[in-house]
Amino acid sequence: MNRRRKIAGGILVTAGVLAIIIGLVLPPMIQPAATIPPPSPGGNSHGGSGGTTPPCTTSCTPPTCTMNCTPPQTDTQAPTTTIKINGPLAWNRTGVGYYYPNFTITLTATDDENISRIILNDTGTITTFAGTGNTTTVTTTITTAELHTIWYYSNDTAGNKETPQLATVGLAVPDASDLESTINNSRIDNAGIKNAMDAKVRSGALNALSNQLNALDGKHGLDQATVDLLQAMITAITSNQNATSQTAGNPAFLSFTPRISLNNKFPLIVSILILIMSLSSLSANTASTRQQPTLYKPQSTR
Numbered sequence: 001m002n003r004r005r006k007i008a009g010g011i012l013v014t015a016g017v018l019a020i021i022i023g024l025v026l027p028p029m030i031q032p033a034a035t036i037p038p039p040s041p042g043g044n045s046h047g048g049s050g051g052t053t054p055p056c057t058t059s060c061t062p063p064t065c066t067m068n069c070t071p072p073q074t075d076t077q078a079p080t081t082t083i084k085i086n087g088p089l090a091w092n093r094t095g096v097g098y099y100y101p102n103f104t105i106t107l108t109a110t111d112d113e114n115i116s117r118i119i120l121n122d123t124g125t126i127t128t129f130a131g132t133g134n135t136t137t138v139t140t141t142i143t144t145a146e147l148h149t150i151w152y153y154s155n156d157t158a159g160n161k162e163t164p165q166l167a168t169v170g171l172a173v174p175d176a177s178d179l180e181s182t183i184n185n186s187r188i189d190n191a192g193i194k195n196a197m198d199a200k201v202r203s204g205a206l207n208a209l210s211n212q213l214n215a216l217d218g219k220h221g222l223d224q225a226t227v228d229l230l231q232a233m234i235t236a237i238t239s240n241q242n243a244t245s246q247t248a249g250n251p252a253f254l255s256f257t258p259r260i261s262l263n264n265k266f267p268l269i270v271s272i273l274i275l276i277m278s279l280s281s282l283s284a285n286t287a288s289t290r291q292q293p294t295l296y297k298p299q300s301t302r
Helices: 002-025 176-184 191-203 206-216 224-249 266-292
Strands: 080-086 091-093 096-100 103-110 115-122 125-130 135-142 146-155 165-169
Touching: 080 096, 080 146, 080 165, 091 176, 091 224, 096 176, 103 115, 103 146, 103 224, 176 191, 176 224, 191 206, 206 224
Parallel strands: 096 165
Antiparallel strands: 080 103, 091 096, 103 135, 115 125, 115 146, 146 165
16 A cells, blocks of 8 residues: 555656646747726726727828927028119110219019028129118119129028029110110101201211200200210210320320339430430531532643
8 A cells, every 4th residue: 555655656756747847848829818097097098997009001290300400491481682773874775774984773572481592693703791680771883884784583491592693784875876866766846857967967966955055955855864864874974085086096105204213214315315316416417418529630730
């Protein structure tokens, strides 16, 4: 009886040891149940008090930024720029505004937020003006005589760029054709008076034209503004003609007047000595030419 108990006990011990060994060697066949998180305090989207909110799959609202956030851009409107050009003398030549002796460009940029800069491109020469605030006005004066192609636009601090705008303007001395065109396009209501003025322009009788303008001021549709414009054009044309004729008829070597000073005294003395030597040589040659030697001829005796 005792022997049987010992055998049974040995069997149980052996089985227990085998069970421990098998449990350590073989992986567990049954996984533990997953832990279900507790429901959120606010309940689900269906109004219940338990469960979780299903994830968003369509038309989702992005989460609100709480740290190191970049504010969304709200300014999407580009600024607008206007241009104004004026000068001492202005007239129209073949549909283009011309000025003399210079003209001033005024640019005004307006934005709903903040102007950053104004850019002016004058026939390839680019000038950038700094801007600030909702409105910025800048000016520049042009003195180069040519036909100017002007592009201008503005940027704001949000990076919005205005579409460049174009203006064409000329700078030149008025000529006779400009004067005649201005007369023909004026409000003078008498064709005969216009023809008489045109004839004076073609013949170059600008002084006579000026006198006629003064006599007709306020008559036949000739107002003060037109008289002032035509008189200014006559003055510019006459001044340019006088300057041109003086340059062509009086070259520098004809109008040169030596100035005696310590700086040019030595060249002047050398020039005087050369002149004296030249005159002396010329006088000697002239004297030798005039005096013929008397040749002695002995008289023969018979």
